[in-house]
Amino acid sequence: METQANSETDGPWHTHAGGLGADLHLDLADGFDTGPARGRGAQQRRRLVDALRAAIEDGRLGAGAPLPPYRSLAADLNLARGTVAAAYEELIAQGWLVARRGAGTRVADSVAASAPPSGTVPAPLLPPRHNFLTGQANAGLFPRADWIAATRRALSTAPDSAFDPTAPHGSRVLREALAGYLARARGVRADPNQIVLTTGVMYSLRLLTPTVLGTTVAVESHGLPFHRLAIEESGAVTLPVPLDDDGAVVDAIGDGVSSLVLTPSHQSPTGVSLSPPRRAAVIDWARRTGGLIVEDDYDGEYRYDREPIGALQALGPDVVVYAGSVSKTLSPSVRIGWLVLPGHLAEQVAWSKGVREPDASIVDQLVLAEMIASGAYDRHIRRSRQFYRRRRDQLLARLTAIGAQVTGVAGGLHLLIPTTAQREGALMAEAVNRGIGISPLSFFAHPAATDTARHGLIVGFGTPSASSYSADLDALVGLLVDVA
Amino acid sequence: METQANSETDGPWHTHAGGLGADLHLDLADGFDTGPARGRGAQQRRRLVDALRAAIEDGRLGAGAPLPPYRSLAADLNLARGTVAAAYEELIAQGWLVARRGAGTRVADSVAASAPPSGTVPAPLLPPRHNFLTGQANAGLFPRADWIAATRRALSTAPDSAFDPTAPHGSRVLREALAGYLARARGVRADPNQIVLTTGVMYSLRLLTPTVLGTTVAVESHGLPFHRLAIEESGAVTLPVPLDDDGAVVDAIGDGVSSLVLTPSHQSPTGVSLSPPRRAAVIDWARRTGGLIVEDDYDGEYRYDREPIGALQALGPDVVVYAGSVSKTLSPSVRIGWLVLPGHLAEQVAWSKGVREPDASIVDQLVLAEMIASGAYDRHIRRSRQFYRRRRDQLLARLTAIGAQVTGVAGGLHLLIPTTAQREGALMAEAVNRGIGISPLSFFAHPAATDTARHGLIVGFGTPSASSYSADLDALVGLLVDVA
Numbered sequence: 001m002e003t004q005a006n007s008e009t010d011g012p013w014h015t016h017a018g019g020l021g022a023d024l025h026l027d028l029a030d031g032f033d034t035g036p037a038r039g040r041g042a043q044q045r046r047r048l049v050d051a052l053r054a055a056i057e058d059g060r061l062g063a064g065a066p067l068p069p070y071r072s073l074a075a076d077l078n079l080a081r082g083t084v085a086a087a088y089e090e091l092i093a094q095g096w097l098v099a100r101r102g103a104g105t106r107v108a109d110s111v112a113a114s115a116p117p118s119g120t121v122p123a124p125l126l127p128p129r130h131n132f133l134t135g136q137a138n139a140g141l142f143p144r145a146d147w148i149a150a151t152r153r154a155l156s157t158a159p160d161s162a163f164d165p166t167a168p169h170g171s172r173v174l175r176e177a178l179a180g181y182l183a184r185a186r187g188v189r190a191d192p193n194q195i196v197l198t199t200g201v202m203y204s205l206r207l208l209t210p211t212v213l214g215t216t217v218a219v220e221s222h223g224l225p226f227h228r229l230a231i232e233e234s235g236a237v238t239l240p241v242p243l244d245d246d247g248a249v250v251d252a253i254g255d256g257v258s259s260l261v262l263t264p265s266h267q268s269p270t271g272v273s274l275s276p277p278r279r280a281a282v283i284d285w286a287r288r289t290g291g292l293i294v295e296d297d298y299d300g301e302y303r304y305d306r307e308p309i310g311a312l313q314a315l316g317p318d319v320v321v322y323a324g325s326v327s328k329t330l331s332p333s334v335r336i337g338w339l340v341l342p343g344h345l346a347e348q349v350a351w352s353k354g355v356r357e358p359d360a361s362i363v364d365q366l367v368l369a370e371m372i373a374s375g376a377y378d379r380h381i382r383r384s385r386q387f388y389r390r391r392r393d394q395l396l397a398r399l400t401a402i403g404a405q406v407t408g409v410a411g412g413l414h415l416l417i418p419t420t421a422q423r424e425g426a427l428m429a430e431a432v433n434r435g436i437g438i439s440p441l442s443f444f445a446h447p448a449a450t451d452t453a454r455h456g457l458i459v460g461f462g463t464p465s466a467s468s469y470s471a472d473l474d475a476l477v478g479l480l481v482d483v484a
Numbered sequence: 485m486e487t488q489a490n491s492e493t494d495g496p497w498h499t500h501a502g503g504l505g506a507d508l509h510l511d512l513a514d515g516f517d518t519g520p521a522r523g524r525g526a527q528q529r530r531r532l533v534d535a536l537r538a539a540i541e542d543g544r545l546g547a548g549a550p551l552p553p554y555r556s557l558a559a560d561l562n563l564a565r566g567t568v569a570a571a572y573e574e575l576i577a578q579g580w581l582v583a584r585r586g587a588g589t590r591v592a593d594s595v596a597a598s599a600p601p602s603g604t605v606p607a608p609l610l611p612p613r614h615n616f617l618t619g620q621a622n623a624g625l626f627p628r629a630d631w632i633a634a635t636r637r638a639l640s641t642a643p644d645s646a647f648d649p650t651a652p653h654g655s656r657v658l659r660e661a662l663a664g665y666l667a668r669a670r671g672v673r674a675d676p677n678q679i680v681l682t683t684g685v686m687y688s689l690r691l692l693t694p695t696v697l698g699t700t701v702a703v704e705s706h707g708l709p710f711h712r713l714a715i716e717e718s719g720a721v722t723l724p725v726p727l728d729d730d731g732a733v734v735d736a737i738g739d740g741v742s743s744l745v746l747t748p749s750h751q752s753p754t755g756v757s758l759s760p761p762r763r764a765a766v767i768d769w770a771r772r773t774g775g776l777i778v779e780d781d782y783d784g785e786y787r788y789d790r791e792p793i794g795a796l797q798a799l800g801p802d803v804v805v806y807a808g809s810v811s812k813t814l815s816p817s818v819r820i821g822w823l824v825l826p827g828h829l830a831e832q833v834a835w836s837k838g839v840r841e842p843d844a845s846i847v848d849q850l851v852l853a854e855m856i857a858s859g860a861y862d863r864h865i866r867r868s869r870q871f872y873r874r875r876r877d878q879l880l881a882r883l884t885a886i887g888a889q890v891t892g893v894a895g896g897l898h899l900l901i902p903t904t905a906q907r908e909g910a911l912m913a914e915a916v917n918r919g920i921g922i923s924p925l926s927f928f929a930h931p932a933a934t935d936t937a938r939h940g941l942i943v944g945f946g947t948p949s950a951s952s953y954s955a956d957l958d959a960l961v962g963l964l965v966d967v968a
Contacts (some may be wrong), residue, residue, distance in 0.1 A: 135649070160949065
C-alpha cells in the first residue's frame with residue numbers, strides 16, 4: 001500500500017499526509033456526520049484516535065513512521081486542526097506516538113513492535129522503564145493501613161442512611177471534614193454547604209462548563225491538554241494567557257473572557273507561583289469584569305522550603321472556585337475531588353449532576369472523612385511531603401553536579417529543566433530511545449499560545465518506585481550529559 | 485405579583501400558564517441561547533428546574549399551587565414539550581412537585597412549607613414517611629463486615645501498581661471476578677476483555693450514546709425517565725415500544741431504529757418477563773436489521789418462585805450489550821456498574837472515556853473483586869434474596885387479604901397494583917397527604933407512549949427499614965382500603 005510508512009521513510013510530508021488521510025478517511029467516513037454539534041469534535045477526535053491506533057496495530061503505520069503535520073492531516077480529512085492536534089496529544093500520552101521537535105510526530109518504536117494482531121485486545125500500555133511523567137502520587141505511599149482502619153471505623157459507625165442514594169452534593173460528613181482541612185491546610189474559606197464533591201478535577205471542570213464558566217475561558221498558555229479538552233468538549237473556547245516569572249500575565253487577559261482557570265500555587269507545568277501583585281490583580285479582574293476564576297490547587301500541599309502559599313480563593317471567595325482532589329495526596333485510583341464554590345453557585349452546580357450523586361463513591365467519601373477526622377490524612381500528607389522533599393533534593397543534587405539549570409523547584413512533584421527548542425527535541429528523541437518517560441514543555445503549550453519561546457523538560461519525581469529511583473536518576477543524568 | 489399562585493387559586497390553567505411563563509422567562513432568558521446544540525435541551529431543562537425551584541423557595545409558587553400543563557408552559561417559554569415534561573418529572577422525583585391525575589401538577593404541600601428563605605441552602609429533601617419508592621437496595625442490608633474484611637484483604641495484597649492510574653476499562657481483577665460471577669449467576673457469556681467498568685447504568689448509557697447506540701433508540705413504553713434522558717441528552721431520539729403480558733412487543737419496533745434498550749428479566753416497572761418467543765424475536769430483529777440491544781439487568785438476581793431467568797445476552801452475545809450495577813445488590817452509594825460488550829465494541833467503548841479511568845473508584849473495584857472471589861458476595865445475594873422474598877410475601881399477604889390485584893411479583897424489589905386511571909390519581913393524591921411515597925405507573929410512561937391505558941401503583945418493597953416495614957404496610961393497606 002502506498003500509504004504505508006516505516007522508519008526508513010523520510011520523503012516530504014505531503015506524500016504521507018495525502019496518503020494517510022485518504023486511507024484513514026475510509027475508516028472515519030461513516031461516523032462523522034452523525035450526532036449533534038456539541039459532541040462532534042470529541043467524536044471526531046475519538047474516531048481519529050481509533051483509526052490511527054488501528055493503523056499502527058495492523059502495520060499500516062510501522063515503528064518510527066512519521067505522521068503528517070496535524071495541519072496537513074486536518075486539511076486532508078476536513079477536520080478542525082484542534083481535533084487532530086488533540087488526537088495526536090492523546091496518542092502521545094498513551095505512548096503510541098512520540099513527538100520530536102524538528103522531526104514532527106512519529107509512531108513510537110516500542111509500541112508498534114509489541115502491538116498485537118489487529119482484532120485482538122491490545123496489551124495494557126506499559127509505563128516507561130524510567131518514569132518521570134507527572135500527574136500522580138507515588139503508588140508505594142498509599143496509606144493502606146490507614147485506609148483499612150478508616151474503612152472499619154467509618155462503616156462501623158455510619159447510619160444506615162449512608163447507604164441510601166444521596167443528593168448530588170456528596171457526603172455531608174466529608175464536606176464538613178474537608179471544610180476544616182482546607183481551611184487549616186490551604187487557608188480556603190470553606191463552608192460545607194458550598195462544597196460539591198466530584199470524582200476529580202476533570203469531572204469538576206465538566207460540571208462547571210459552560211453553564212458556570214461561560215463560553216470563553218482563559219487558561220494558562222501551558223497546561224494539561226486534557227483540562228483544555230474537558231472545557232472545550234462542552235463547546236467553550238479556551239484562550240491562552242501568557243506566563244512569565246510572576247505567573248499568568250493578568251493584564252493580557254483579553255476582552256470578552258468569561259472565566260479564567262489558574263494553577264496559582266505552582267503553575268502546571270512551569271512551576272512558578274503567581275506573585276502577590278498578580279494575585280491581587282486577578283481578583284480585581286474578576287470583580288471588575290464579573291469574571292470567575294477557577295483555582296486548580298492540584299499540588300498545593302507540597303511546598304518544601306518555606307510556608308505553603310495559601311489558596312488564592314481566600315482573597316476572593318465570591319469570585320474564585322477552588323478545585324482539588326486526592327490524586328496527588330492519595331492516589332488517582334481513589335476518585336475523590338471537590339469544588340469550593342461561591343455561595344450563589346453551589347446549589348446550581350450540585351444539581352447540575354442530576355437528582356442523585358451519579359458517579360462518586362459515597363463509601364470512599366466516608367472513609368476519607370474518617371481519615372481526616374482521625375488525623376491520619378494530615379499525618380499522611382506530612383510523611384508524603386518529607387518523602388517528596390528528599391526525592392527533590394536528590395534530584396537537585398544530581399542536576400547541580402552536572403551544572404543543569406532548574407526552575408519551579410519550590411514545591412510540587414515536578415520541576416522544569418529549561419533548554420533551547422533544539423535541545424528539547426534532541427533530548428526527547430534520545431529519551432524515547434533510552435526508555436525514559438519524560439515530557440517536553442512544548443507538549444503542554446496551548447495551540448494558540450504566543451509565549452512559546454521557552455522550552456525544556458518537565459521532570460516528574462513523584463512516580464518512580466523507591467527501588468528504581470536511583471537508577472532512574474542515573475538514566476536522567478546520563479541523558480542530560482550525553483545530549484548537549 | 486399577579487403571577488403568584490397559592491393553594492386557594494383554582495382559576496383556569498391558562499391564567500397561570502401565561503403568568504408563570506412570563507415570570508420564569510425573566511430568570512431563564514439569559515442562559516438559553518448560549519452553548520452548542522447538543523447540550524441545549526439539557527441546559528434548558530436544568531434552568532427550568534432551577535427557576536421553578538427558586539419560585540417555590542421564594543414563595544412565588546406556594547404550597548399546593550397548581551402548575552400549568554407542560555404543553556402550555558412549553559408554548560409560553562418556547563421550549564420543547566419534552567424539556568418541560570422532563571423538568572416536571574425531575575421536580576416530582578425530588579419531591580418539590582406532586583402529580584395528581586385529573587388535577588395536574590402541583591407544588592407539594594410538604595416542601596413549600598419547609599422551604600428556607602431564598603438565598604440560603606435548602607434543607608436536604610427528606611424521604612417520605614412510608615417509603616415505597618423504587619430503585620435501591622435496602623440500606624440496612626449493606627454487608628458492612630464483609631466490605632471491611634474485603635478491604636483489608638484487597639489492600640493488603642494489591643501490588644503498588646493498583647494505586648497508579650488505570651486504563652479506562654477498569655480493574656482487571658474485578659473484570660475477571662465479574663466474568664465468572666455473571667456467568668454462573670446470570671448465564672452471561674462474559675470475557676474479562678469485553679467488560680468495561682463504569683459507575684452505574686446511567687454512566688453506561690451515556691458511554692454508549694450515541695456512538696454505539698446510534699441516534700434512534702427504541703425503549704420500553706414505560707421505564708425510568710432518567711434513563712431516557714441520559715440517552716436523549718446526547719442528541720439521540722427515544723421511541724417507545726409498547727408492552728403487553730409477554731413484555732416488549734418486538735413486532736412494533738419501527739423502521740430506522742438503531743438500537744433497543746430492554747429490561748427483559750423483570751420489566752421496569754411493570755414486572756413482566758420477556759417471553760421466550762419474544763426473546764428469540766428480539767435477537768432476530770437485531771441480527772436482521774444490524775441493530776444493537778442493551779439489556780439492563782437491573783434486578784436479575786432477585787427471582788423468588790423458580791429458577792432465575794438467564795440473561796438475554798447469552799442468546800446473542802454478538803448483538804446484546806449487557807448492563808448491570810451493584811445499586812440493587814449492595815448500595816447505590818457504591819458506584820460500580822459494568823457493561824459486557826460484543827467483542828468488536830469493547831475497546832471503542834472503553835477508550836471513549838479517555839486515556840485513564842476518570843470516575844470509577846479503583847479501590848472499590850478491588851474490594852468488590854475480593855468479595856466475589858471469597859464467596860462473600862454470593863452469600864450476601866442469597867441473604868438479600870431471602871430478605872426480599874419475605875418482604876414480598878408479607879406484602880402479598882396483606883394485599884390478598886383486602887382483595888387487591890397485583891402483578892409483576894415473581895421477582896425484583898417492586899410490584900404493580902393495577903388500577904383505573906381515575907383511581908391511580910385519587911390514590912396518589914391521598915398518598916401524598918398521608919406521607920406515603922409511592923409512584924404511579926403513569927410517571928414511567930414515555931411521553932409518546934401509545935399503550936397508556938394501564939394504570940396503577942408501583943410499590944417498591946425494598947427500601948423501608950426493618951423497624952418501619954410493618955407500619956408502612958399498615959399505611960399502604962389503609963390507603964388502598966380508603967380510596968376505592
